[in-house]
Amino acid sequence: MSQQKLRIAVQKSGRLFEDSIKVLKDAGISIDNGKEQLKASSRNFPLEVMYLRNGDIPQYLRDGVVDVAIIGENVLIEKGKDIIRGEKLGFSKCKVSLAVPKSFKYNSINDLDGLKIATSYPNTVKDYLQEKGISADLHIINGSVEIAPNIGLADAICDIVSSGSTLFKNGLKEVEVMLKSEAVLAISPKISEERKQILEKLQFRLKSVLNARTSKYILLNAPDDKLEKIISLLPGMRSPTVLPLAEKGWSSIHTVINEDRFWEVLDELKSNGAEGILVAPIETMVL
Ligand SMILES: Nc1ncnc2c1ncn2[C@@H]1O[C@H](COP(=O)(O)OP(=O)(O)OP(=O)(O)O)[C@@H](O)[C@H]1O
Ligand SMILES: O=P(O)(O)OC[C@H]1O[C@H](OP(=O)(O)OP(=O)(O)O)[C@H](O)[C@@H]1O
Ligand SMILES: [Mg+2]
Numbered sequence: 001m002s003q004q005k006l007r008i009a010v011q012k013s014g015r016l017f018e019d020s021i022k023v024l025k026d027a028g029i030s031i032d033n034g035k036e037q038l039k040a041s042s043r044n045f046p047l048e049v050m051y052l053r054n055g056d057i058p059q060y061l062r063d064g065v066v067d068v069a070i071i072g073e074n075v076l077i078e079k080g081k082d083i084i085r086g087e088k089l090g091f092s093k094c095k096v097s098l099a100v101p102k103s104f105k106y107n108s109i110n111d112l113d114g115l116k117i118a119t120s121y122p123n124t125v126k127d128y129l130q131e132k133g134i135s136a137d138l139h140i141i142n143g144s145v146e147i148a149p150n151i152g153l154a155d156a157i158c159d160i161v162s163s164g165s166t167l168f169k170n171g172l173k174e175v176e177v178m179l180k181s182e183a184v185l186a187i188s189p190k191i192s193e194e195r196k197q198i199l200e201k202l203q204f205r206l207k208s209v210l211n212a213r214t215s216k217y218i219l220l221n222a223p224d225d226k227l228e229k230i231i232s233l234l235p236g237m238r239s240p241t242v243l244p245l246a247e248k249g250w251s252s253i254h255t256v257i258n259e260d261r262f263w264e265v266l267d268e269l270k271s272n273g274a275e276g277i278l279v280a281p282i283e284t285m286v287l
Contacts, residue, residue, distance in 0.1 A: 005041065005048045006198040009060055009069035012038070012051035016183055019091040020070040024049075026213075026283075027205035046198050057186070058083055064190030068199060074160065074181035078121050086185035087203060090210055094162045096121055098128075098176040101149050104156075106175045112136055112156055118148035119158035128178045146170040212285040216259045220269065220277040224249050229272050233265045256282065 010020045024031065029045040040049045050066055058080030060066045068086070074096050076083055098117070100106055109132045118139045119125050129136055139154050146166050148154040160181075161167060161174055185206065191199065222230045227242065234240055236255035243252045253274075257265075262279065269277065 004192075004194050004198070005046045006068065006195050006202060007048045007050060007066045008202075009050045009052045009057045009066040009071075011054045011057075011070070014054060016054060016070060016072065016092050019089075019183065023070070023089055023091070023206065023209060026209045027202070029202075029205070045202075047202070055079075061186055061188040062190075064188050067188050067191045067195050068202070069186045070183055071186045072181050073184045074121070074124070074179060076184070076186055077179060077181070078124050080186065082189060084187035084189060086187050087206055087210070089183040089185065089206070090213065092181075092183040094160045094181050095174075095177045096124055096158065096179045096181060097161045097174045098125075098156060098158050098178065099146075099161070099167050099172040099174050100156045102171050102173050104173075106173075109134055109176060115155040116153075117156045117158055118145050118154035120145055121158055124178060125158045128176075146172060208284045208286050211287060212282040214259055215256050215282050215285055216262055217254070217280040217282050218257050218262065218277065219252065219254050219280075220274045221245060221250055221252055222275075223273045224251055226273045227251055227253075230269060230274055233268055233272070235261070256285070 011017050021031065029042050029047055031042050031049050032040050038051050041047070042049070052060060054071060054075055057066070057069045057071050058076060061069055061080065061083045070089065072092055073085070073088070074094070076085060098112070113134045114136065116137045116139055117125060118141055120140065120142055122138050122140050125138060139148065141148065145157050145159040147170060148157050149172065150170060157172065158178065164174065167174060185203070187199065218234070230253065231240055234253065234255050234257060236257065240253050240255035243254070245252055266277070
């Protein structure tokens with residue numbers, strides 16, 4: 001059994017921190033707390049966690065100082081094109097967009113030609129504009145980008161948009177969505193064969209956790225004469241389990257359903273005679 005540990009980078013503090021720790025915890029990996037130490041080991045999995053700035057992580061991966069990381073996909077697109085992109089993790093969903101003041105009469109990207117754009121994502125903007133045959137004057141700043149047009153620093157901005165409230169509060173409107181992002185597992189091109197084996201175990205666990213997060217276990221009672229119709233409404237993992245109830249003419253159906261689909265079919269289930277519908281979360285789902 002290998003003594004090596006997989007070295008994973010997690011954002012020290014910020015938008016990704018809590019969900020990153022949670023996904024590892026749900027995968028049964030407990031980390032001795034104390035991110036002040038900047039380095040911690042798991043008690044029950046060969047994993048060493050390094051708490052780093054999100055923006056610094058691509059360089060650490062490139063250098064092979066860490067083997068994997070949980071990072072915003074947008075950061076990899078900006079400065080980690082050579083880094084291997086693994087599983088999408090389903091949290092920290094956002095867009096990287098271009099925005100202009102509300103009063104700006106925007107018709108197309110051509111309206112930005114020759115203008116000044118403030119951003120923390122210069123490479124992403126450059127690539128996007130180049131593809132559209134536009135050139136702009138980029139003003140690179142690290143934060144509070146949305147304030148730039150209001151203080152006369154730029155005509156437009158490119159930054160992260162999630163709810164859109166920061167844009168709204170600063171009198172801006174989104175005009176182009178350049179990319180969509182979420183947290184992903186990023187893998188160093190220099191990872192050793194030995195550590196790759198630990199990574200495969202981690203990926204297997206993460207996949208099982210992520211499958212479970214988007215699925216629900218559903219139990220319901222159905223009159224036997226409606227069984228066929230009700231089962232057709234419930235696309236399960238393979239096919240649902242059907243058990244007879246003590247009361248004649250009734251059965252209990254058990255299955256797993258994608259939570260997005262569940263609310264869509266609920267009314268149809270009820271109108272076809274389903275009763276006593278129970279929906280339960282699933283902790284882990286191995287497919
Ligand atoms: N408002 C938001 N909603 C959803 N996801 C977001 C939002 N803002 C940022 N993100 C995602 O979370 C990541 C980390 O953002 P955060 O603001 O915590 O750190 P940062 O300032 O970009 O990086 P660093 O850790 O280097 O300080 C971003 O790269 C992006 O993928
Ligand atoms: O569309 P919204 O929901 O308003 O989210 C977008 C804002 O969130 C992020 O900033 P954050 O709060 O992380 O601050 P930061 O600039 O200090 O990173 C991002 O840089 C935007 O400013
Ligand atoms: Mg931020």
